[in-house]
Amino acid sequence: MIKIDSKLPLVGDTIFSEMSQLARATEAINLGQGFPDFQPDSDLLEAVCNAIRHGPNQYAPMEGIQTLREVIHNKVLAHQQCEYDTNTEITVTSGATEAVTATILALVRPGDEVIVIDPAYDMYAPVVQLAGGIVRRAAMLPPSEEHLGFTLDWNAVATELNPSTRLLILNFPHNPGGGVLTTEDLDALEDLAQKYPFLLLSDEAYEHIVFDNRPYLSPVNRPSLAARCVLISSFAKTLHATGWKVGYCCAPVEISREIRKVHQFAVYSVNTAVQAGIAAYLQDSSVIAQLSAFYQRKRDRLIAGLQGSKLRPLLCEGTFFLLVDTIAVGNISEKALAIRLTKEAGVASIPVSAFYQNPNASQANHHLLRLCFAKQDSTLDFAIERLARI
Ligand code: GLN
Secondary structure (H helix, E strand, O other), X not given: OOOOOOOOOOOOOOHHXXXXXXXXXXXXXXXXXXXXXXXXXXXHHHHHHHHHHHOOOOOOOOOOOHHHHHHHHHHHHHHHOOOOOXXXXXXXEOHHHHHHHHHHHHHOOOOOEEEEEEOOOOOHHHHHHHOOOXXXXXXXXXXXXOOOOOEOOHHHHHHHOOOOEEEEEEOOOOOOOOOOOOHHHHHHHHHHHHHOOOEEEEEOOOOOOEOOOOOOXXXXXXXXXXXXXXXXXXXXXXXXXXXXXXXXXXXXXXHHHHHHHHHHHHOOOOOHHHHHHHHHHOOOOHHHHOHHHHHHHHXXXXXXXXXXXXXXXXXXXXXXXXXXXXXXXXXXXXXXXXXXXXXXHOEEOEEXXXXXOOOXXXXXXXOEEEEEOOOOHHHHHHHHHHHHOO
């Protein structure tokens, strides 16, 4: 037998795969992994089918098809007042995941330090490790009675920053916390950026799902930050099509050039017809404008349904995830509870501890579960009924 000395010895299946598998095996309602249980808009399906039928169906340009890059250009300009060169600074990728991986592999050199917020989406740290980088975790402040949500702690970020910091990875609207960046956050970030020459990776996959009329602020809203930032997003959540894996990254030309070197050898180019279909569909920009209200109704339906149950909803400013406090259910680890609720109550969720560097540490267990509300109202009602019985 050949013995493989693993490059990622501690990595197993993701918590999302694990909980989805358990949900299938137990026939539980899956509010774990984040994906809609409804179809994308029929106009979008039509646009993609049309592109498949009539082309283009051969290789797309490595950087993505022109019309889709134009859509991205106009969208980022309209929402963040930040203008990227369509030809040299916008790249279509195989989902935000590939954009994140290409960015980290292109920018992080062996021994470089990378700051990852704790808790954070699961993919960042392993990819930094693959690039030979060193992960430094900056803890968020957990929810408290004063603030029923996670708070980005700029002092914690400042403590980890030093001249060897190559990259700071942000992900707002935050998965799993549901928080968004404020102007004060951008002020703090600009202050730190004046002190050290780090680059920024801003994963904004949930950019168009922000509630209660809050503005959505990206770091690229500030020119000084845009100059060092890689803005990454995806059409998955915006178009209810997580399986299509079409995302993008925008960055100044010198940075984009390096990212494209990795992208061209990782995937070369992204499937052409889906890009063409999305570009045609998004000529109508009202689609995006309606998304936050659509999800706000679902968020409020779930919150209202949980009133009087043992699950206490926390603040949810954006994304399609709601955190619930489970202390009233009992003092048991988040993962153990998520598994029991899947098997016994018939509803799968994601333990927030899984997003921490060390999921088993007591600092990672705040009695929180993440529920995905990107579901049909009937699915939510079904789940609510089951959760109310706990
Ligand atoms: N982004 C999705 C989530 O947070 C999961 C994607 C995945 O399964 N890798 O639930």
